[in-house]
Amino acid sequence: MTTDLESASRTVRRPALLAAAAGLVAAAAFFAAAELGALVLGGAGSPLVAVGSAVIDLAPRGAKDLMVALFGTGDKVALFVLMAVLVAAISACAGILERSRPPFGALVFAAGGVLSLLAVTTRSGGGTWDGAPSVLGVAAAIIVLRVLAARLRRWETAASVPTAATPPASASAERRAFLVWGVTAAAAAIVVGTASRLGTSAMQAATAARRAIRLPAAATTAPAVPSGASLDVAGITPYVTPNADFYRIDTALRVPSVDPADWRLRIHGAVDHEVVLTWDELLALPLEEHLATLSCVSNEVGGDLIGNALWLGYPIRQLLERAGPHAGADMVLSRSVDGFTAGTPLDVLRDDGTAALLAVGMNGEPLPPEHGFPVRMVVPGLFGYVSATKWVTELEVTRFADAQGYWTPRGWSERGPVKLESRIDTPRSGSTVRAGEPVAVAGVAWQPHTGVKAVQVRVGDGAWQEATLADSVSADTWRQWVYRWTPTKGSHRIQVRAVSADGEVQTSVERPPAPNGATGWHTVEVRAD
Known part of the structure; x- marks a missing residue:
């Protein structure tokens, strides 16, 4: 023993x-x-x-x-x-x-x-x-x-x-x-x-406050989404992205917990009058709804770091007018509660034709915590790293020569306009389809603030063919598209490119996301049996 x-x-x-x-x-x-x-x-x-x-x-x-x-x-x-x-x-x-x-x-x-x-x-x-x-x-x-x-x-x-x-x-x-x-x-x-x-007490307080919020009705509502904006094609991305599916890329490891009762927005810097705005004051303003597609600069060609949502908020340009930016100022440095900063061109935020919002709502409900609750910025036409500051607490009017956002000293471009892009959602690369039977080649295309007027599809080395475009609410949102194709047996390469509303044809030059966004044609390989 x-x-x-x-x-x-x-x-x-x-x-x-x-x-x-x-x-x-x-x-x-x-x-x-x-x-x-x-x-x-x-x-x-x-x-x-x-x-x-x-x-x-x-x-x-x-x-x-x-x-x-x-x-x-x-x-x-x-x-x-x-x-x-x-x-x-x-x-x-x-x-x-x-x-x-x-x-x-x-x-x-x-x-x-x-x-x-x-x-x-x-x-x-x-x-x-x-x-x-x-x-x-x-x-x-x-x-x-x-x-x-x-x-x-x-x-x-x-x-x-x-x-x-x-x-x-x-x-x-x-x-x-x-x-x-x-x-x-x-x-x-x-x-x-x-x-x-x-x-964590702060998290509990913010969660309880969010549940109790009833957002006011918009003084200016977004146009109704037409039935023709959503194509009846299996596998295509929805025209409006549900909150749970909306991409999230930011520098916050722990989602900041901000009680709206404690939230303040300070507009300062090169301005005539410093402005401080509380949560209650923001909700009392005439809010506007706007459908807008946001995308991350890290999105690869054909990637999914992009989404389209209905935003509720107040125009940033009107707050800036209240502050009175000085002549010579050309940038607004926005700051998050966690210290993140983004440098946004002042002229874009003051542009009457750009629906740049201080947003409080997303798809009919208060912002989800991971998407900026209680307040974030939404600026159509610019990549998020220079515009979409979540949990925003400061807007400092300054100059690009005097200040930099978080990502600029890390090698990213100072300004980040969204590029003309398109994506094939279906069929997926590597999939198999039936030879001789019609196949819906479909996806989305975008260039927010400019808009897309055409999408073209090419199979192999053949000629470019015009796809059918779905409707859209405005140039600030992506558009669905579909091309009906009857494949022959064998392997096929399918490519897509978009044409913007101002006539620009999407470039075939392949570039990585850094320093200001990926370019190239999205390509998928399928086999027909």
Whole structure:
């Protein structure tokens, strides 16, 4: 029969693995304590979000492009996974180091705490106490790590010296003590961390406020969507994108929680009169509805980082007129509550023909939190990185020569007009169709603020054929199109190009999204059997 001592000795033969596990439990304790501290502070100072945001801010442009290209709207989830893997590896190494050479493992956590503290305290809009969660997390991690490492060493000693002073029962007791401490600390970290993340007071307040909002009726309503705007073709993108399907690309790892009662918009800079607008004052203004297609500059040719929605808001040009921009000013630097900035041409925002809105509603309901609740900017004709600031709190009238938006110093163009583009939604590339039977080749085309007047389709090296265009509400929205094609057996290459309302033909030159938007013809390969 195996004795207790033999069992304990056999288990402790993998001390490095157990020490690594202790490091992981200490890391869990760090994040649990830090998130609890952030909860007490109303959601401020979360090291997880601050460090992730710092990674986004410091990453080179190529890294951001790669993340979006690989993961699309899941880029933030992918970043969190990569961070978790890195933190886990470092924490495991710290646990091993603390077992063999204390207190160097604890110093690893201390160094991580310093980095976290720097990330938190240097974030835009940081408060005096925002560093407290990081300090609390480091203290919890070091305590847990040192206790578990000490318990592991005691177990090793008891199991490796079978004397009267350390009988088998002693080794077994030390083993139980290590496991009890480890499991208890891990369970407590999971419970506290999860509850803290779900219970952030600021998030709860914003969610409750959004549910209670009843948006006022628009003083100026958008034209009704004609029945001819939506083609009866399976697989084609809807004319109006549901909120749940609308793409989301931004720099916010945690969706900002803003209580409308606390929201303010400040218009300042090179203006005659500084203007401050509250939520109630904004809703009291004559709001307008406008259908507009927004797209991300990171969208690849044929990509899905684009959507069309009905927006409710107040014209930005009228707020700017109230402020009175100075002569010589040519840019408005908008700022989000999380510190993101975008530089938008002043003449575009003041243009009577551009429905640039300070938006509060999306498809008939208050803005979803991930799309900017309570207030965001919507500017047809410009890529989002220079115009579509979510959770907006400031409009600073300035000059391009004096200020830059978030993405400009990271290698993106100063101005970002949306390019003429088209996309094939169906059939999908790589799909198989029936030879001799009609196939609906269909998709969408867009150039917001200019409009699309024609779409042409080419199969193989054949001539360009005119597709049938659906109706649209305005030039600011995309248009559906369809081309009826009867394939012969074999493989076929299908290409599409659009013609804008002013006669421009979509270019065939292939360019990547950086620095100001992708170009080229969307191409799919299908086989007919």
